[in-house]
Structure formats: structure tokens, C-alpha cells
Amino acid sequence: MSVVAQSLTSWVDGEAHLDDVTLTLEPGRIHTVLGRTGAGKTSLLRVLAGLSDVDSGDVLLDGRSLREVPPWRRETAMVYQQFINYPHLTALENVMFPLRRAKVPAAEAQRRAKEALEQVGLTHLSDRRPGALSGGQQQRVAIARALARRARILLLDEPLVNLDFKLREQLREELRGLFSGVGETVVVYTTTEPAEALMLGDEVIVMHEGRVAQVGSPAVIFETPATTAVARVVNDPPMNVIPGTLQGEHVAVRGLDLLPRASHLAGFADGPYLVGIPAPSLTFGTGPGVLATITFVEISGSETFVHVDLQGTELVVRAEGIHDVSTGDRVSMTVDPSRLFLFTEDGTLAAAPPHGRS
Amino acid sequence: MATLTLENVAQTYNPGEDPDRWALKPLELTLESGRTYALVGPSGCGKTTLLNILSGLVTPSHGRVTFDGVDVTSTPTRLRNIAQVFQFPVIYRSMTVRDNLAFPLECRGWPRSRIEERVRAVAEALGLADGLDVPASRLSADEKQLISLGRGLVRDDVAAVLMDEPLTVIDPQLKLSLRRKIRQLSDEFAPTVIYVTHDQYEAMTFAQELLVMSEGRLIQRGTPEQLFESPSSTFVGWFVGSPSMNFLRGTLERGAARVGEHLIDLAWSPPVPHGSEVTVGIRPEYIRIVDGGSHPGDASETSVHGRLVAVQDHGESRVCEIQVREQQVAVKVRREVHVPKVGSFVDLGLPRSKCLPYVEGRLATCGD
Numbered sequence: 154m155s156v157v158a159q160s161l162t163s164w165v166d167g168e169a170h171l172d173d174v175t176l177t178l179e180p181g182r183i184h185t186v187l188g189r190t191g192a193g194k195t196s197l198l199r200v201l202a203g204l205s206d207v208d209s210g211d212v213l214l215d216g217r218s219l220r221e222v223p224p225w226r227r228e229t230a231m232v233y234q235q236f237i238n239y240p241h242l243t244a245l246e247n248v249m250f251p252l253r254r255a256k257v258p259a260a261e262a263q264r265r266a267k268e269a270l271e272q273v274g275l276t277h278l279s280d281r282r283p284g285a286l287s288g289g290q291q292q293r294v295a296i297a298r299a300l301a302r303r304a305r306i307l308l309l310d311e312p313l314v315n316l317d318f319k320l321r322e323q324l325r326e327e328l329r330g331l332f333s334g335v336g337e338t339v340v341v342y343t344t345t346e347p348a349e350a351l352m353l354g355d356e357v358i359v360m361h362e363g364r365v366a367q368v369g370s371p372a373v374i375f376e377t378p379a380t381t382a383v384a385r386v387v388n389d390p391p392m393n394v395i396p397g398t399l400q401g402e403h404v405a406v407r408g409l410d411l412l413p414r415a416s417h418l419a420g421f422a423d424g425p426y427l428v429g430i431p432a433p434s435l436t437f438g439t440g441p442g443v444l445a446t447i448t449f450v451e452i453s454g455s456e457t458f459v460h461v462d463l464q465g466t467e468l469v470v471r472a473e474g475i476h477d478v479s480t481g482d483r484v485s486m487t488v489d490p491s492r493l494f495l496f497t498e499d500g501t502l503a504a505a506p507p508h509g510r511s
Numbered sequence: 512m513a514t515l516t517l518e519n520v521a522q523t524y525n526p527g528e529d530p531d532r533w534a535l536k537p538l539e540l541t542l543e544s545g546r547t548y549a550l551v552g553p554s555g556c557g558k559t560t561l562l563n564i565l566s567g568l569v570t571p572s573h574g575r576v577t578f579d580g581v582d583v584t585s586t587p588t589r590l591r592n593i594a595q596v597f598q599f600p601v602i603y604r605s606m607t608v609r610d611n612l613a614f615p616l617e618c619r620g621w622p623r624s625r626i627e628e629r630v631r632a633v634a635e636a637l638g639l640a641d642g643l644d645v646p647a648s649r650l651s652a653d654e655k656q657l658i659s660l661g662r663g664l665v666r667d668d669v670a671a672v673l674m675d676e677p678l679t680v681i682d683p684q685l686k687l688s689l690r691r692k693i694r695q696l697s698d699e700f701a702p703t704v705i706y707v708t709h710d711q712y713e714a715m716t717f718a719q720e721l722l723v724m725s726e727g728r729l730i731q732r733g734t735p736e737q738l739f740e741s742p743s744s745t746f747v748g749w750f751v752g753s754p755s756m757n758f759l760r761g762t763l764e765r766g767a768a769r770v771g772e773h774l775i776d777l778a779w780s781p782p783v784p785h786g787s788e789v790t791v792g793i794r795p796e797y798i799r800i801v802d803g804g805s806h807p808g809d810a811s812e813t814s815v816h817g818r819l820v821a822v823q824d825h826g827e828s829r830v831c832e833i834q835v836r837e838q839q840v841a842v843k844v845r846r847e848v849h850v851p852k853v854g855s856f857v858d859l860g861l862p863r864s865k866c867l868p869y870v871e872g873r874l875a876t877c878g879d
Contacts, residue, residue, distance in 0.1 A: 190682065287554075317553075317709050322753055326823075348825040371824045375846075388826065433827050433845075449691055452715035452735055454753030455796060455843070471827070473796055473845075475715070475739035475752075480698055508847065 154215050155179050156306060156339050161200055161210035170196040171207065172363040178339045180305075183332050185354030186343040187374075187386060192360040194343035198308045201341065202229045214305070229306040230299035234314050236291035238283040238298075244270060244290075245279040248298045255302075269301035270294075272331055289320040300331065307335065309342045313349070325349060347387045351375060359383045376508045381427055381500040390432050390451075390458045390469045394496070397428035404428060404493065408466030410443055412490040417504050421495065426503065429494030432458065432471035435486060437478075442485030450478055461486065512703045513579040513670035515542040515565060520574030522560050534560045536727045537573065542671075544579075547697050547704040549714035552724035552750075559675065561724070562707050566673050567591045578670045594663035594702075596674040600655035602647045602662070608634070609643040611658050612665050619666070633661045636696050653685045660693060664700050671703040678713060690716055711751055723747050739794075745872045748792050754830055754841045757798075758869065759791040767813075768868070771836040775813045776863040781875030790869040791861075795830065795843040799860035802849055812860040815840075819857050822850055833857060 161174040171193050178184050186194045199205035201212060203224035212219045219227060230251075238247045245266055252262035270279050273293040283291050292312060299307055313321045332340055332353070344350050350357050351371040359366045359374060359382075367379040378384035378392075385391035397406035399421055404412045406428050437445070437459060445461035445468070452458070452475055459470045459478060463486060470486070478484070495504040522535035530536070535557045542548055550558040563569040564576060567588035576584045583591055594615075602611050612630045621629075634640045637657050647658060656677060663672045677693070678686050694717055697704050708714050714721050715735040722732045723746075731743040735751075742748035748756030759775070761768035766780035768791045775791050783789065801814065817835035829850055831842045842859065844850065851857055868875040 318711060318753070319750065319755075322755075329823075351824045351826050371826075375824075375826050431827075449694065450716070451687075451690075453712055455739070455794070475735045477734055477736040480694075 154305070154337065154339075156201065157213040157216075158197070158201070159211045159213060161197070161207050161212070163196060163200065163205065163207045169363040171200065171210075174210070174360075174363075174365055176358060176365065176368065178306075178341060179356075180337045180339050181335070182355040183340045183342060183353055184356050184358055185350040186341060186358045186360055187345070187347060187350035188343075188360035188366075189345060189386060191362075192386075193363040194360055195310055196363075197360070198231065198310050198341060198343060201306060202231050202308055203227045227306070228304045229308060230302040230304035232292075232295050232299050232307075232309040232312045234311045236283075236288060236295050236315070238291055238294050240283050243280050243282055244275060244286065244294045244297075247283070247294050248301050251298060251302055265301045265303070266297070269297035272300060272334075273297045274327070289316050289324065292316060292324070296328075296331070300335075303338070305338060307338050307340045309340070311343055311345065314345075325352065329353060347375075347389045351387075357387075359386060361386065372508075377502060377505045378494070379502050381429065381496050384429050384494060384496075384502075388431060389453070390471060392494070393430040393432065393435075393468045394427050395430060395466060395468075396425065398425050399423045399495075404490065406430070408443070408463040408468075409486070409488060412488060412493070415491040415493065415506070417491070417506055418493065418495055421503060425498055427496040427498060427500060429496060430468065430488060431492055431494070432469050433473075434489045434492035435468060435470040436489075437461070437470055437472070437484040437486055440485055440487075442487040444483055445486045447478055447480055447482045447484060449480060459484075512544040512701070514544045515671060515703065515705075516540065516577045517561075517564070518575040518577070520564060520571045520576060522557075522564065522569065523572050526572075534727055535564070535571070538729055540722075540729070542703065542705065544703050545701045546720060547706065547718045549706045549708060549718035549721050550724060551708060551711050551714045551721055552730075554709060555726075556724040557727040558707050558722075558724050560727075562673055562675060562705060565671070565705060566593060566595060592668065592670045594666060594669045594672045596656075596659050596663045596672065596677045598676045598679045600652070600659045600680075602655050602658050604648040605646070607644050607646055608639055608650070608658060611647050612661050615662055615666055619668075629665055629667070633665045633700075636664075636699055637661050637692065653681050653689055656681060656689065657692065660696065664696055664702060667700070669702065671705060672697075674704065674706045676708055677706075678708070678710075686713075693717060715751075723750065741867065741874065742792070743874050745790065745792065745869055748869075752794060754795050754843065756792050756794050757840050759793075759835065759838055759840065761789055761791060763787045763789045768866075770815075770838070773813065773815050773835075775815065775861060775866055777866050777868045778864050779868065779875075779877045781868040781870050783870055783875070787870065789875070790872075792867040792869050792874075793861055793865050795841040797862055797865040798840065798842040799862075800831065800842060800844060800848065800850065801858040801860050811863050813863065813866070815859045815861055817857060817859060819851055819853055819855055822853060831857075833859065835859075 156178040158176040161171045163171040188194050248266035249262045270276050275293050357371055357374045358368050361382040367383045381394045395406050402414055404414050445463040448462050449460040457472045457476045461468050492506045497503050517540040519537050521537040523533040552558050564571045570585050613626050616626045723730045725746055731747050738751045759770050761770035768775045768789050817833040820834050821832040823830040828843050833840045
């Protein structure tokens with residue numbers, strides 16, 4: 154069994170929400186859909202669920218068109234960003250509700266609901282109403298309800314985005330375990346966070362402006378992003394992409410000194426390119442290097458993202474750990490030339506750095 | 512701008528309540544003029560109570576609040592000369608952007624020319640200088656919140672700007688740019704800011720200093736770097752940093768921590784008797800996976816043996832879960848570092864200087 158999206162195209166007010174999206178979604182695998190807000194992720198899920206129509210294209214389940222199948226007959230369960238639960242029902246009743254509506258006998262519905270609540274670690278709170286649960290617990294109820302359905306297609310639309318940071322971290326890890334037990338279900342999970350997409354996905358689908366930009370394993374997506382758009386969205390902070398030229402033994406990048414041309418960039422004709430400089434390939438310090446001014450400092454998890462202005466070029470540096478640097482500080486920048494990516498001027502990947510033994 | 516102090520301030524909503532259950536336990540605190548502070552902690556930790564005491568919404572049941580030395584403990588909010596920014600934008604929908612920004616100044620009787628100058632400066636900083644004549648009702652949610660912030664900053668005579676979760680209603684994708692804007696505004700206008708949030712990373716990006724609260728107590732105050740490098744409690748070590756700090760339970764033996772067959776050297780020896788319980792706190796980024804014996808551990812490192820049970824791909828880094836006896840240790844390595852197969856046994860290098868001793872959940876004092 155598989156779900157196939159065939160050339161899905163959907164226009165809203167003259168704008169393509171989905172533009173010729175073709176995908177094969179396999180059961181027992183977790184497909185994460187990574188993209189910015191507006192990339193078409195939610196539109197894709199809504200079409201798969203039958204909640205939105207398309208202008209052209211089709212969704213096939215086991216080769217059979219779902220075009221005429223209404224949402225409630227699609228065997229699809231969906232978890233939304235906002236925790237949606239019935240306020241007057243207990244957690245257990247919330248999880249049982251769709252089962253009862255699908256005419257599952259009461260005893261069986263209760264057994265499955267209890268099992269799902271146990272999977273999400275909420276057995277002790279199954280008698281509470283949503284109002285007496287925290288945000289994280291409410292989202293667990295919503296996830297349990299989706300799991301208990303044993304739907305053939307499980308769709309999750311940025312389910313962790315509204316949770317506190319530490320809770321998100323914890324639930325993200327739990328989801329890996331939950332998904333590994335879904336057997337023959339097709340799981341599709343959307344997110345804007347690269348680490349979440351890479352960590353949860355067996356396969357990552359990168360979407361950009363309504364199109365599928367790349368599909369592949371987490372390692373393939375991260376190590377060989379097909380376009381500059383993928384390279385930016387799969388890195389946190391986004392990869393720096395700057396016009397530059399290959400000149401004999403050197404790579405010239407605006408703002409930086411001439412860099413030595415590393416071996417993975419050999420064999421390309423001299424001329425103009427787009428150079429991808431991963432934020433962690435840049436380091437700042439007080440030693441020799443090109444002087445830059447810090448314009449903004451962000452802290453994310455255990456990393457410091459330092460935005461700098463390098464003679465008019467905006468770059469972001471990712472440093473491990475948390476560093477006491479401030480806006481306005483002058484720092485010297487160095488770049489590791491063996492970690493540069495090379496894209497043609499239209500943004501297609503030409504060369505990626507070798508990724509060691511991993 | 513003013514320096515704010517809390518002298519032995521505490522809050523209970525039920526007279527006669529056991530002091531251990533007070534919403535805010537007795538607190539001594541000085542917040543310096545012109546600095547930015549973030550109050551962080553899980554819900555129910557007391558951060559909102561503390562903010563309400565500063566704003567005057569709550570008169571503390573104990574202690575004294577001063578602004579620049581003047582006692583304001585029972586001064587009502589409107590006489591405290593503070594600006595507030597709330598979760599939801601507070602703007603006049605019927606007014607233009609310009610009138611919204613000018614209104615607090617008109618109320619204070621500023622001369623027209625000075626108002627015009629100040630409104631322009633703030634609007635430019637907000638990136639709204641071109642839309643001054645737009646009716647506020649036409650703005651998006653994040654633009655409305657920007658105006659609320661601008662109204663907080665437009666008066667240069669306020670004692671402090673208090674912000675209560677100002678980014679909660681903002682689309683996650685817009686948070687980054689708004690966070691940046693708030694930081695730039697406060698850098699430019701340098702007011703005293705007290706910013707309440709449950710998001711530790713928003714707090715660290717925004718504030719010069721963080722006040723971490725839990726169960727009505729101030730647990731630690733410090734710069735983001737201080738909280739990361741030397742968390743004063745296991746709670747802060749867990750709360751700050753992703754993944755959280757590792758904690759390995761052991762007992763004190765010859766100044767080191769005995770964990771199973773391992774004797775882990777500590778940054779310093781805690782002043783507790785031999786055999787006492789001691790927990791080793793170490794950040795996942797400071798642990799090394801020793802590769803195939805090619806880099807024998809040196810004297811500054813303790814070697815610990817364990818089994819690799821899981822690897823998470825985070826892109827730039829990988830997080831390895833390693834089982835050491837019955838305890839789990841997370842190790843964060845850069846992508847280019849070779850990671851053995853899941854299930855294999857690995858040796859970890861724990862640098863002595865990064866192994867912090869915790870006793871009963873608190874960072875132990877340096878014995879000497």
C-alpha cells in the first residue's frame with residue numbers, strides 16, 4: 154500500500170499554493186515535510202486529508218483515486234498546530250469520540266483509547282477535561298486520538314510549534330518512539346525546523362514556493378542540498394549564499410579575502426557562481442582575518458548565532474556554546490574553505506564538501 | 512530610567528499560609544538603570560507575580576519596592592511612570608500609526624515639535640516610517656504588536672518598560688524578526704526593561720541578564736553565558752541549553768565522583784564527607800567520543816565506558832545517547848565526527864574542568 158500524490162496543483166487568488174507536486178508516500182515510513190511558512194506544507198496535508206480540493210492532479214491510495222472520497226471516508230487522522238479537543242469530554246472520551254462515531258463497539262473503543270493514552274504517557278490523567286490539562290498534555294490527547302484511529306494515513310501539521318521549548322524537545326523524542334510503532338500507517342509530518350525534520354524523518358521532503366524542491370534521506374538533504382533554497386531551509390541558521398567567482402587557485406567571495414580553492418571545487422570552470430558558506434564554517438575571534446561588525450546576536454538551544462556585517466555583506470556565524478558577544482563588537486572572521494558549497498548562478502548545486510566517514 | 516529595588520519582598524495571597532507555599536518567597540533584588548532583564552521559568556514559577564509587583568498591579572504582602580530610592584510599594588500603577596507591553600497588542604484601532612505613537616506624549620503635554628521628532632525616531636527604528644498615516648486597524652498582528660512596543664519606548668521619561676510575553680501571539684515565523692527588532696530598539700533607546708517569557712532562548716537573545724525562577728524563588732541570575740557554563744542548580748542545567756546538561760549520580764571518593772566502576776574527576780572537590788552523594792553535571796557538547804583508541808585520553812580527562820543506544824541527526828550536529836551503567840548520557844558531536852554503529856561500546860572523554868559537582872541539586876561551593 155502506498156499513497157501517491159500526482160501532479161497536485163492548486164491556485165488561490167492567482168498564487169500557486171501547490172505547483173505540480175508529485176510524491177510517493179510509503180507505509181511504515183515517516184515523511185517529514187520541511188519548508189518555511191507559505192511553502193505549501195499545510196496545503197499538501199489538507200489535500201491528502203480531503204479537506205481542500207485541487208485544480209488538477211490526484212491522490213491515489215493503492216492505485217485508486219481518492220478524488221471523489223470525502224474526508225470522513227479517507228481513513229485519515231490529522232493533528233493540528235492548535236490543540237483541538239472537545240472541552241466537555243474527558244481525555245479518554247476525547248480519544249474515544251472518533252472511534253464511536255466510526256461505530257467501533259464501546260469496549261473495543263475504550264481499549265484502544267486507553268492504549269493510545271498510555272502510549273503518550275497520559276493514563277493517569279484520562280479522566281481530566283482539556284481545561285484541566287496543560288498545553289503539552291492537550292496536544293498529547295490530540296496525538297492519542299489520532300493514533301487510536303489506526304488510520305492508514307496519519308498527518309501532523311507542525312504539532313509542536315505552540316509548545317514551550319523544553320516540552321517540544323521532550324515530545325519530539327517521544328514522537329520518534331510513537332511513530333516507530335505505527336506499522337502500516339503512512340506518516341506525514343510538517344515542520345519549519347530543520348533539526349526536527351532531520352531527526353524524525355526517514356525521508357525528508359523539502360518544499361519551497363509550492364513545489365517539491367528535493368526528496369531524500371536526512372543525510373542526502375543535509376549534505377547535498379539540490380538548490381540554494383534547500384540549502385537555506387535545511388540549515389539553522391540558514392546557509393549564507395553569496396555571489397562569488399572561481400579564479401584559478403582561488404575562490405573570490407564578496408567581502409572576504411581570496412580563499413584557497415579546495416579539492417572538491419577542482420574541475421569546475423572559472424567564472425561566476427553562488428557560494429554557499431555554512432554558518433558553522435565561519436569562525437570569529439580576535440586573531441588575523443577580515444574585520445566584521447556584529448549586528449545581532451541570537452541564542453538558540455546551545456548555540457550562538459552571530460550576525461555580522463562584512464564590508465556590506467551580511468553573514469551569519471554559528472558558534473557552539475553560548476558566548477558573551479554584543480552588537481557593535483568588531484571581530485575578525487575566518488572561513489574554512491574545505492566546507493564551501495558551490496551553486497550555479499541559477500541556484501543549482503554544483504559541488505558539496507565531502508562529509509568525512511559519516 | 513530608574514534603578515529598581517526589591518527589599519525583602521514576598522507575596523502570599525492567603526494570610527497565614529505556610530511560607531514554603533508563598534507565590535513569591537522573600538527576595539532581595541536590584542535591577543540597574545538602562546539594563547535589560549528577562550524573568551524566565553516554567554508557568555507558576557512566580558515571574559508574573561514579580562512583574563505585577565513592579566508594575567503596581569499587586570502590592571506585595573511583605574517588603575518594600577523602590578524606584579531610584581523612592582518607596583513605591585503602595586503607589587498605584589498609573590503613578591509609577593512605567594510603560595507596559597502585554598501579550599496582546601494594545602492600540603487604538605481608529606487612530607493612525609502616528610497618532611497611536613503620539614498619544615502617550617500628548618497626554619503628558621509634550622510640545623508638538625518634540626512629539627513629531629520623537630515619533631519619527633521611534634517609527635524609523637520600528638521600520639514603520641513610511642506607514643505613519645496608515646490606520647492601525649489595517650495592520651497585521653505583528654505590526655500591531657510593534658506599535659505597542661513603540662508606544663512603550665516612545666516616552667524617554669519612563670522608569671522602566673515592562674513586557675509580559677510580548678511575542679506569544681506572534682506567528683512563529685515572524686518571531687525571529689520581531690525579536691531582533693525588540694533587541695535593536697532596546698539597544699538604541701536603552702531603557703530599563705523587564706521582560707517576562709517562558710521561552711528561555713527568547714530571553715537569552717533579548718536580555719543582558721536573566722533571572723531564572725522556579726517555585727516562587729529566584730534560582731539564579733546571570734548572563735546567558737554564566738547560566739550555560741555554571742548553572743547554580745540541576746534545574747538551571749536542565750532548563751538552559753539543548754540538549755540539557757547531563758547529570759550522573761555518584762558518590763564522593765577521594766575528591767572525585769564514583770559512578771559504578773568509573774571514578775570521574777571533578778572541576779573541584781565539593782566540601783562534603785567521603786561517601787556522600789554527588790552528581791556530576793556536564794554539558795553534552797563537552798564530552799568527546801574517543802575514537803578507536805587513536806586518541807588516548809589525557810590526564811585532564813576521565814575515560815568512561817558505555818554503550819551507544821541511539822543517534823539523532825540534527826543536521827550540523829548529531830546527538831548520541833550513551834548508556835553508562837543504568838544512566839543515560841547525551842553527547843553532542845559535530846557532523847564530521849565519526850560515530851560508531853548503534854549498539855557498539857564506546858569510550859567517552861569527560862574533561863575534568865567541565866565536570867561540575869552538584870550536591871542535593873545545587874552546584875557545590877569550591878572547597879578551597
